[in-house]
Amino acid sequence: MKKNEISIQEKQPLLLTTGEPAGIGMDVVLLLAAENKLQDFQRPIWVTADATAMQTRADELMATGALKRCPTWQTINIDTDDVNTEHLTKQVTQQNADADHAFILLNIPCAAPVSCGQINISNSAMVAKQLEIAHTLATNKTAAAIVTGPLQKSALIEAGIKLLDGTMFSGHTEFFMQQSGCEKVVMMLANQAMKVALVTTHLPLKDVPAAITSDNVRQTVQIVVDDMREKFGLMQPRILVCGLNPHAGEGGHLGVEEIDIINPVLKEFIKAGVDISEAMPADTLFTPKHLANCDAVIAMYHDQGLPVLKSHGFGDTVNLTLGLPYIRTSVDHGTALDLAGRGGASATSLYQALVMANEMADRSIVNRPLA
Numbered sequence: 078m079k080k081n082e083i084s085i086q087e088k089q090p091l092l093l094t095t096g097e098p099a100g101i102g103m104d105v106v107l108l109l110a111a112e113n114k115l116q117d118f119q120r121p122i123w124v125t126a127d128a129t130a131m132q133t134r135a136d137e138l139m140a141t142g143a144l145k146r147c148p149t150w151q152t153i154n155i156d157t158d159d160v161n162t163e164h165l166t167k168q169v170t171q172q173n174a175d176a177d178h179a180f181i182l183l184n185i186p187c188a189a190p191v192s193c194g195q196i197n198i199s200n201s202a203m204v205a206k207q208l209e210i211a212h213t214l215a216t217n218k219t220a221a222a223i224v225t226g227p228l229q230k231s232a233l234i235e236a237g238i239k240l241l242d243g244t245m246f247s248g249h250t251e252f253f254m255q256q257s258g259c260e261k262v263v264m265m266l267a268n269q270a271m272k273v274a275l276v277t278t279h280l281p282l283k284d285v286p287a288a289i290t291s292d293n294v295r296q297t298v299q300i301v302v303d304d305m306r307e308k309f310g311l312m313q314p315r316i317l318v319c320g321l322n323p324h325a326g327e328g329g330h331l332g333v334e335e336i337d338i339i340n341p342v343l344k345e346f347i348k349a350g351v352d353i354s355e356a357m358p359a360d361t362l363f364t365p366k367h368l369a370n371c372d373a374v375i376a377m378y379h380d381q382g383l384p385v386l387k388s389h390g391f392g393d394t395v396n397l398t399l400g401l402p403y404i405r406t407s408v409d410h411g412t413a414l415d416l417a418g419r420g421g422a423s424a425t426s427l428y429q430a431l432v433m434a435n436e437m438a439d440r441s442i443v444n445r446p447l448a
């Protein structure tokens with residue numbers, strides 16, 4: 078082995094959360110496992126799920142013919158009451174990965190039996206527990222990266238699960254941000270056609286304008302610039318920014334956020350040598366002419382940027398969180414309750430999310446300073 082090269086045995090696992098047990102999270106893991114695709118990463122794959130529900134889902138998918146063979150996995154029963162201590166890390170790292178199995182299942186029991194496509198909010202605490210465990214193992218670097226399957230936000234909200242600051246649960250992005258003590262993180266979705274980062278995430282549309290503050294725009298741009306360098310290796314990323322209003326405010330006649338808030342911040346970055354535009358009309362920014370010369374787009378809100386991106390590759394897109402102290406990627410789709418256990422789910426987005434997490438983890442090993 079060359080100096081500074083890391084052996085497969087030394088590589089840390091990718092930790093995959095299956096999310097909502099009534100949705101397709103377990104299906105897509107099983108589909109990849111059955112095709113031996115979880116072995117492409119040369120790393121152990123750890124999967125959080127309810128062990129009984131996983132076996133039942135495998136049986137259901139076998140019955141539909143979606144699984145041609147049933148993959149095998151190794152189950153570890155962990156003490157889920159004690160997830161914030163070294164206790165958890167010891168429990169999982171003391172297990173020897175068995176090469177004959179597609180993945181290691183960290184068993185997080187559901188409170189109620191799982192029925193495909195039927196949300197039961199009694200199981201929402203188990204979904205939140207998966208995220209807590211993932212956060213703990215990524216923070217202490219036991220896991221190289223977190224890759225999340227889909228959860229049903231409404232189920233966690235209706236179960237009364239809150240973020241650390243006591244506000245309503247709104248998504249993985251906000252959950253991991255608060256758990257990590259970050260003031261700000263950035264949601265980015267990426268596919269072959271484009272990368273789109275968002276200034277605001279899961280907010281009612283009526284609350285968006287108030288959230289477009291100088292600080293929010295400044296922090297978003299800084300995180301995008303830093304992580305395009307660190308996570309994608311793009312040292313001088315070319316960034317285009319959407320305005321908030323139609324025609325980027327039409328010179329102030331259709332809204333003033335561009336003049337009062339967005340452009341003054343963007344000018345600071347331009348002056349500092351960052352390759353970034355001033356606020357552009359979002360309807361013409363997302364055209365091939367502009368996208369051809371751009372590494373990332375910053376959109377002001379969720380449904381300004383994501384429908385355009387998903388229309389260019391739903392199923393082949395990765396959702397990632399920039400600005401966290403660890404790597405987190407995710408599928409681009411939701412729980413698809415209509416498909417759970419039926420065999421129609423595509424696992425391509427999960428595969429792409431694993432590829433991206435693995436590449437970022439490998440890059441962070443290469444970039445790690447020599448002791």
Ligand SMILES: NC(=O)C1=CN([C@@H]2O[C@H](COP(=O)(O)OP(=O)(O)OC[C@H]3O[C@@H](n4cnc5c(N)ncnc54)[C@H](O)[C@@H]3O)[C@@H](O)[C@H]2O)C=CC1
Nearest residue numbers: 226227228229230231407409410411412413416421422423
């Ligand atoms: N990463 C996450 O945790 C995400 C969670 N969600 C949550 O998922 C729930 C349902 O959201 P929806 O808007 O209905 O979106 P959805 O992505 O679950 O479903 C939209 C449509 O796409 C289809 N679809 C989704 N994933 C597919 C796959 N892998 N293969 C084939 N077809 C697929 C579904 O059958 C449905 O017709 C919501 O609670 C939402 O918050 C949505 C997006 C991401």
Ligand SMILES: NCC(=O)COP(=O)(O)O
Nearest residue numbers: 248249250251383396407
């Ligand atoms: N549209 C992406 C999405 O809603 C997923 O959000 P998160 O759970 O990754 O924060």
